[in-house]
Amino acid sequence: xxxxxxxxAYPSPSEPERAVYIExxxxxxxxxxxxxxxxxxxxxxxxVAPRVHEADPLxxxxxxxxxxxxxxxxxxxxxxxxxxxxxxxxxAYFASGLAAVxxxxxxxxxxAILCHWILPTGPIGAAASxxxxxxxxxxxHGSDLNRYALSTRLRGALARWALxxxxxxxxxxxxxRRIAIELGSAEARSTVLPMGVDDALFPASSPPTPAERxxxxxxxxxxxxxxxxxxxxxxxxxxxxxxxxxxxxxxxGKGLEVQAALLGDGPLLPALREGSSGxxxxxxxxxxxxxxxxxxxxDLLVLPSHAEGSxxxxxxxxxxxxxxxxxxxxxxxxxxDDGRTGWLVPPRDGEALAAVLDGLLRNPEALETARARLAExxxxxxxxxxxxxxxxxxxxxxxxxxxxx
Numbered sequence: 276x277x278x279x280x281x282x283x284a285y286p287s288p289s290e291p292e293r294a295v296y297i298e299x300x301x302x303x304x305x306x307x308x309x310x311x312x313x314x315x316x317x318x319x320x321x322x323v324a325p326r327v328h329e330a331d332p333l334x335x336x337x338x339x340x341x342x343x344x345x346x347x348x349x350x351x352x353x354x355x356x357x358x359x360x361x362x363x364x365x366x367a368y369f370a371s372g373l374a375a376v377x378x379x380x381x382x383x384x385x386x387a388i389l390c391h392w393i394l395p396t397g398p399i400g401a402a403a404s405x406x407x408x409x410x411x412x413x414x415x416h417g418s419d420l421n422r423y424a425l426s427t428r429l430r431g432a433l434a435r436w437a438l439x440x441x442x443x444x445x446x447x448x449x450x451x452r453r454i455a456i457e458l459g460s461a462e463a464r465s466t467v468l469p470m471g472v473d474d475a476l477f478p479a480s481s482p483p484t485p486a487e488r489x490x491x492x493x494x495x496x497x498x499x500x501x502x503x504x505x506x507x508x509x510x511x512x513x514x515x516x517x518x519x520x521x522x523x524x525x526x527x528g529k530g531l532e533v534q535a536a537l538l539g540d541g542p543l544l545p546a547l548r549e550g551s552s553g554x555x556x557x558x559x560x561x562x563x564x565x566x567x568x569x570x571x572x573x574d575l576l577v578l579p580s581h582a583e584g585s586x587x588x589x590x591x592x593x594x595x596x597x598x599x600x601x602x603x604x605x606x607x608x609x610x611x612d613d614g615r616t617g618w619l620v621p622p623r624d625g626e627a628l629a630a631v632l633d634g635l636l637r638n639p640e641a642l643e644t645a646r647a648r649l650a651e652x653x654x655x656x657x658x659x660x661x662x663x664x665x666x667x668x669x670x671x672x673x674x675x676x677x678x679x680x
Contacts, residue, residue, distance in 0.1 A: 276669065278304075278320045279385040279409075281376055281400050283392040283419075284353065285324035285342065287331040292560055296470040296587045296658070297391055302338050303471075303662025316670060321383050323375050325368065327353055345375035354395050355418065356542075365395075372399040380407055387412060387672060390437075392419040393455075394430060397437035410442040410672050415451045416470070417584025418513070421605060424458060435459040442672055445665070447584035448606025466668065469585035469606065471661035472594055476563055479655075482596025482646035483571045491572035495536075497556070502533045502636050505573035505597075507566070507588040508580075510541030510557075515579030515602060520547070521625030522579075522632055523554060531636060538569060570595035574642060575635065581622050583607050589617075590656035598645035600631055616649050 280301055284294035304318050326333060326344035328351055335342045347368045354360055354368065376399060379385070385407075390400030391414045404411035424434035435458050438444060444465040446452035452467050483491065489499040497503060504523070508514045516537070523535055535555040537547065547557055561569060570576070576592040576599045583605030590610065592599050599617035601607040611617035618635065620627050635641055 276316045276318050276386050277383055278318055278669075279376060279380050279383065279388045280320050280322045281372070281388060281390040281396050281403075282322060282324045283396045285322055286337065287326075287328065287335070287342075287344070289328040289331050290560075292563055294391075295473070295563060298337065298340075299473050299658035300471065300661055300665065301340055303658045304665055305340065306659075306662070318666065318669070320389075321379050321385070323372070323379055325349075325353075325372065327351060343375055343379050345371040347371050368395065369399055369402075372396065373402055376400070376403040377406065380409065385409060387442075387669070389669070390414065392416055393434050393437055394419045394423045398433045401437040401440040404440055411437075411440055412443045412445065412669065412672070413437060413441040414468075415444065415446040415455055415584070417447060417451065417605065418582065420446075420451050420454045420458070421582045421584075422513070424454070431458070443668060445668065448609055450605050451584055468661065468664055468668065469590075469609075469656070470587050471658035472587055472590045472656050473563060474657045474659050476567055477591050477594040477656075479594050480596065481650050488572055488574070491568055495568065495572055497534055497536070497572065502574045503572055504533055504535040504632065505569060505576050505592075506535070506537045506539070506578070507561075507569070507576065507591075508539050508578065508586070510537055510539050510543045510547065512543065513581050514541075515581060515622065515628075516541075516543050516547075518579045518623060518625035518628055519577055520555075522577075522629035525626070525629035526633055526636070527554065529633060531633060533636060536569065536573075538566070566591065567595060570597045573597055575600055575632070577628070577632070578602065578607065579620065579622065579625075579628050580604060580607070585609065593649055593654070594656060596646050596649050598642055598649065600628070600635070612648075616645055 282297050286295050286298050301320050305320050322342045325347050333344050387410045388400050389412045390396050393415050400411050423430050438458050438460040444455050444460040445468045447469050449467050452465050455465055456462050493499040537557055538561045540560050570592050576597050578601040580602050585606030589599050599611050602622040603619040604622050613619045618631050620631050
């Protein structure tokens with residue numbers, strides 16, 4: 276089965292870590308051997324994605340997978356980083372993306388279109404599906420549905436049109452599947468399939484001992500005997516960064532000495548650098564191979580997002596034996612067993628977040644118990660496992676298409 280994989284974001288020379296979970300899933304899908312489900316077809320894939328940075332090539336081979344990037348006049352920014360994109364920009368994005376998809380699908384003889392993100396790429400995939408007569412598989416990841424599709428009538432209409440055209444809708448969490456069904460996806464043609472973590476970089480392992488955590492902090496240039504709170508993700512208001520900063524200030528006011536590291540980039544970085552005063556460190560976006568050491572150095576991963584799909588960073592943390600404090604939103608409750616492998620807090624509530632962090636950091640035994648529980652029954656969050664599940668879903672396309680109303 277020749278797949279055209281259309282993605283709103285994909286790793287590139289300029290941003291090798293951007294949406295790396297999409298690349299990991301695609302690699303697992305086309306790999307031979309154990310990653311292919313028994314009886315499923317062999318898959319080939321060509322990726323089509325927007326070119327954000329002019330330094331990135333329009334054509335590239337990454338991990339044996341051809342990548343075709345389409346130009347778009349966003350001046351080095353992703354669409355999600357532009358608060359009010361102009362009609363011209365959106366029209367150019369759609370036209371350029373559709374032209375690239377049509378070109379690749381015809382040249383490669385694609386059998387199906389697998390489109391990551393309902394918005395902004397879903398309408399491109401839906402249009403190409405209609406013009407080429409190819410089955411469309413849509414993959415909802417988070418903000419595409421729980422934020423953008425619900426923000427305006429036009430975006431909602433575009434999301435509904437794409438969802439209704441799809442032969443199959445995959446959602447990274449049960450909450451996203453619910454939204455997709457409310458927007459028009461047939462219940463029988465939608466299923467939950469979270470993303471996965473890199474098998475080689477994040478194999479399930481025993482949690483580090485206190486001494487090993489101290490050594491890891493020392494190796495990262497941090498204070499070895501001071502608790503470390505870790506955040507990994509886009510440094511944006513939507514990820515709950517203001518609430519995290521509020522909670523850190525509250526902990527400091529209570530005389531609790533902690534250190535925090537915010538890994539990622541985003542619009543809040545300049546203000547955070549200016550107001551740090553040594554209370555937190557900002558390493559920026561950390562390469563995947565180095566990320567594991569940060570997880571092993573930390574006492575807690577904190578993800579106070581306002582909305583989420585099924586965050587890969589939580590899966591990575593759990594694979595490293597790191598408990599998580601996260602908002603009770605989206606797919607986070609699917610991953611965090613509240614009070615056992617982590618703790619859930621209300622979104623947009625810095626005071627509640629501070630109270631939970633204060634209680635945990637003053638009770639190291641609770642954190643050690645959570646680490647032990649993570650080691651007792653690690654769940655398989657690997658990209659290989661997700662690729663096997665995706666292969667089964669894609670193999671059922673013909674049956675699903677025949678049942679379309």
